[in-house]
Amino acid sequence: MAPKSRLSESAAARPPAILSPTILISDVAQLTGTHLIRVGNHTAVHPRCRINSSAGPITIGDYCILNERTQIIAPDERGIVLENYVVVETNAVVEAQRVGEGSVIEVGAKIGKGAVVGKNCKFTPLTTVADGEVVEDDTVVWGFGSRRKDMSGSKEARRKLVERQVEGLKAVIPSNRAKFMS
Amino acid sequence: MNAPVYPSIFIACPCSDNVGQKAPTRSRTSNDEIDPEEEGQAFNPRAPRSTFSLFPLENLLFCEDCNQVRCPRCVLEEIVCYFCPSCLFEVPSSTVKSEGNRCTRNCFSCPICFAALSVTATGEEQTGPFILLCSHCLWSSQDIGIDFEKPTSITTQLAQKLKAANASSAASLTAPSPDSLSAARPLSPLGAGGTYLRPPSPSALPPDQTDEAEFGRLKAHYNQQKALASGDDYGGSGSLSRLMGLYSSNSGRLRSYGSGALRETVTARNKSEWRELEQLRTVEDEEDVIEKMKNAGFHGTTSQTQRIVQTHSPRLLDELRPLAALLRTKRSKRCRSCRHILVKPESKVGSIRHRIRLVAGSYIPQISISRLDHTAVNYNNLQPGSTHQFLLTVTNPLYDPINITLATPEKTPGQYPATVYILCPEFEVGATTDVWDEALGPEAKANPKVAKGKGKKTGLHATIWDSGRNWTTVVLEIVPPLLPEDVELGDDDHIVKVPILVRSVYEADIEREDTIGKEGREKKEHSYWSVLEVGRIAKKRGADEEGVRPMSIMSTTSSTAADETSGPRDRSLR
Ligand SMILES: [Zn+2]
Numbered sequence: 088m089a090p091k092s093r094l095s096e097s098a099a100a101r102p103p104a105i106l107s108p109t110i111l112i113s114d115v116a117q118l119t120g121t122h123l124i125r126v127g128n129h130t131a132v133h134p135r136c137r138i139n140s141s142a143g144p145i146t147i148g149d150y151c152i153l154n155e156r157t158q159i160i161a162p163d164e165r166g167i168v169l170e171n172y173v174v175v176e177t178n179a180v181v182e183a184q185r186v187g188e189g190s191v192i193e194v195g196a197k198i199g200k201g202a203v204v205g206k207n208c209k210f211t212p213l214t215t216v217a218d219g220e221v222v223e224d225d226t227v228v229w230g231f232g233s234r235r236k237d238m239s240g241s242k243e244a245r246r247k248l249v250e251r252q253v254e255g256l257k258a259v260i261p262s263n264r265a266k267f268m269s
Numbered sequence: 270m271n272a273p274v275y276p277s278i279f280i281a282c283p284c285s286d287n288v289g290q291k292a293p294t295r296s297r298t299s300n301d302e303i304d305p306e307e308e309g310q311a312f313n314p315r316a317p318r319s320t321f322s323l324f325p326l327e328n329l330l331f332c333e334d335c336n337q338v339r340c341p342r343c344v345l346e347e348i349v350c351y352f353c354p355s356c357l358f359e360v361p362s363s364t365v366k367s368e369g370n371r372c373t374r375n376c377f378s379c380p381i382c383f384a385a386l387s388v389t390a391t392g393e394e395q396t397g398p399f400i401l402l403c404s405h406c407l408w409s410s411q412d413i414g415i416d417f418e419k420p421t422s423i424t425t426q427l428a429q430k431l432k433a434a435n436a437s438s439a440a441s442l443t444a445p446s447p448d449s450l451s452a453a454r455p456l457s458p459l460g461a462g463g464t465y466l467r468p469p470s471p472s473a474l475p476p477d478q479t480d481e482a483e484f485g486r487l488k489a490h491y492n493q494q495k496a497l498a499s500g501d502d503y504g505g506s507g508s509l510s511r512l513m514g515l516y517s518s519n520s521g522r523l524r525s526y527g528s529g530a531l532r533e534t535v536t537a538r539n540k541s542e543w544r545e546l547e548q549l550r551t552v553e554d555e556e557d558v559i560e561k562m563k564n565a566g567f568h569g570t571t572s573q574t575q576r577i578v579q580t581h582s583p584r585l586l587d588e589l590r591p592l593a594a595l596l597r598t599k600r601s602k603r604c605r606s607c608r609h610i611l612v613k614p615e616s617k618v619g620s621i622r623h624r625i626r627l628v629a630g631s632y633i634p635q636i637s638i639s640r641l642d643h644t645a646v647n648y649n650n651l652q653p654g655s656t657h658q659f660l661l662t663v664t665n666p667l668y669d670p671i672n673i674t675l676a677t678p679e680k681t682p683g684q685y686p687a688t689v690y691i692l693c694p695e696f697e698v699g700a701t702t703d704v705w706d707e708a709l710g711p712e713a714k715a716n717p718k719v720a721k722g723k724g725k726k727t728g729l730h731a732t733i734w735d736s737g738r739n740w741t742t743v744v745l746e747i748v749p750p751l752l753p754e755d756v757e758l759g760d761d762d763h764i765v766k767v768p769i770l771v772r773s774v775y776e777a778d779i780e781r782e783d784t785i786g787k788e789g790r791e792k793k794e795h796s797y798w799s800v801l802e803v804g805r806i807a808k809k810r811g812a813d814e815e816g817v818r819p820m821s822i823m824s825t826t827s828s829t830a831a832d833e834t835s836g837p838r839d840r841s842l843r
């Protein structure tokens with residue numbers, strides 16, 4: 088995949104954005120669309136992560152990690168809300184209406200249009216959630232669509248881990264917040 | 270099983286004719302005329318038995334002494350060492366025998382999704398209590414109410430925890446005998462009966478505490494029986510004590526069959542007593558089980574795969590237990606007929622090197638097939654009745670040049686034979702030399718004879734198509750048969766399978782045990798049957814049929830062609 092030239096990227100209309108000063112955002116992340124994109128404190132947006140607000144506003148909470156080549160797409164005018172501590176792994180596609188605090192969407196997983204994901208959920212690699220589905224808190228979707236309740240009580244530990252990971256990322260990803268603020 | 274990929278090449282191992290009995294053909298002089306008939310009938314790839322003797326080259330070994338390929342069926346395997354795939358610790362075979370084939374360290378896999386469990390601290394600052402946590406599905410030992418005080422010797426801790434849990438539930442029943450209480454409780458299904466931290470004792474017990482309690486009850490019951498029996502002339506008394514000795518002995522593992530055997534032994538004289546035994550054997554009341562399952566709901570029950578890997582066949586998710594990691598082995602392989610070692614891995618667990626590894630690919634000439642004109646041939650859509658040209662490349666792995674003779678029946682075996690013609694069946698293939706020889710030195714030096722014909726690509730009769738340092742390519746023509754439309758055909762009939770006898774003759778330095786002997790060269794030969802599965806024959810003739818497209822489009826790029834044609838190739842590309 089050939090990287091897009093900087094010129095064409097900057098030529099495209101940039102969506103209005105409110106980015107926290109503590110955010111970590113790569114200058115090759117793509118913010119597109121027309122609605123407001125709001126990103127909270129200490130959130131890391133990796134290179135080539137695509138956030139598309141064409142259909143509605145996007146709100147991303149604190150300490151979220153959006154990995155490379157993830158797509159966060161607002162499904163409709165109601166927009167999309169990622170609460171705090173949401174981790175979206177490489178290649179995942181999120182078109183949900185809301186993703187609850189501490190949920191993890193792993194490699195290549197897909198959250199369908201307008202789905203509502205509860206808190207502390209986990210979507211293991213390549214699993215999918217149908218459009219408009221409601222996923223309860225603490226659900227683990229694994230294997231070929233099997234579901235179970237997380238009873239391990241490890242959510243606090245996972246959150247700590249995310250915080251540590253963000254701190255680590257700050258040392259390795261050069262941030263260019265100014266580029267998206269203009 | 271994966272869908273077949275065309276073209277593919279298989280090599281026939283001759284062991285199915287006379288397993289391990291093949292006389293060594295080594296150093297047979299071969300000045301006689303080459304005659305494919307000498308090998309008897311052409312290999313028939315459609316014969317039902319052929320499936321069992323055809324292997325891809327990569328799966329074959331080679332025995333130097335027998336001068337023959339060796340398939341997985343004609344090698345003997347010997348276990349070099351046992352190790353745990355998770356912690357890579359070697360387990361001595363005596364331990365495997367006494368404690369079972371599971372890791373007794375901290376290696377467990379998830380009973381839900383079978384991923385590896387890790388010991389995780391739940392307290393602040395990495396302090397206890399510790400749990401076994403699956404990082405994939407987030408199952409943890411907490412789900413079954415178990416945590417650990419320390420992050421080491423999980424196996425022992427888990428044994429104690431489960432024992433305690435079960436002992437309390439079984440307390441209302443007859444107390445287990447003291448020796449069964451002191452025995453550590455094995456956790457793993459297949460490692461059943463293993464005791465931990467000490468060699469097996471007469472009290473080696475089954476995996477389940479409920480079974481243990483059951484054993485205790487049965488023992489008490491039979492003691493009572495024996496006492497009763499000794500009072501009158503009950504003849505079963507002697508056999509009862511013998512059986513009890515058997516089941517409490519070292520080798521005994523109480524299973525359901527154990528009690529079954531006991532039951533058969535005792536005559537049906539004491540019918541009332543037997544009814545009592547039946548009650549004792551029923552560990553759980555059926556009503557109870559139904560009630561439990563009703564409360565748990567469908568999502569609270571185990572799946573079949575989850576159930577069968579556990580010894581106690583749990584019905585409910587909260588009865589699952591962490592599975593101790595199954596041990597793996599490293600194996601050496603011997604030739605079945607001469608017992609020479611063909612494969613010997615390094616015995617160190619961490620090492621993936623081999624001391625000896627005689628793979629067929631470094632002894633026998635390798636053949637491969639490609640399309641001469643890939644705009645005209647689609648492997649999944651061969652046109653019946655028209656001539657397809659392929660390039661057959663023979664690669665020589667040896668350090669001596671070889672003379673190759675290819676033989677194939679003109680009509681392939683089977684009800685609907687394809688016509689096969691090899692334009693140049695006899696040719697030479699250069700030796701495997703240093704790659705730089707070809708690049709730096711004069712070409713002729715490497716292989717003068719072969720070089721002469723190089724680059725002509727005439728496709729004329731009796732000339733090779735192309736050649737290089739250690740490979741030669743010839744043209745192969747195949748005319749797929751016209752399949753009748755009104756007859757039900759097996760899937761196999763749609764595939765063009767070409768048997769080819771590959772015979773190589775070469776001169777090699779004589780290897781002698783006594784180095785004093787005069788130096789010299791000797792003639793060696795090797796031959797094998799291979800089967801080319803060239804491709805599928807198109808269903809109907811003509812380009813308007815679905816799936817058949819104009820040939821020129823097929824070939825635009827190889828990747829798009831593969832995307833658009835059909836499944837099998839598509840899958841192979843992923
Ligand atoms: Zn064999």
Ligand SMILES: [Zn+2]
Nearest residue numbers: 353356372376
């Ligand atoms: Zn281990």
Ligand SMILES: [Zn+2]
Nearest residue numbers: 379382403406
């Ligand atoms: Zn798991």
Ligand SMILES: [Zn+2]
Nearest residue numbers: 332335604607
């Ligand atoms: Zn041998």
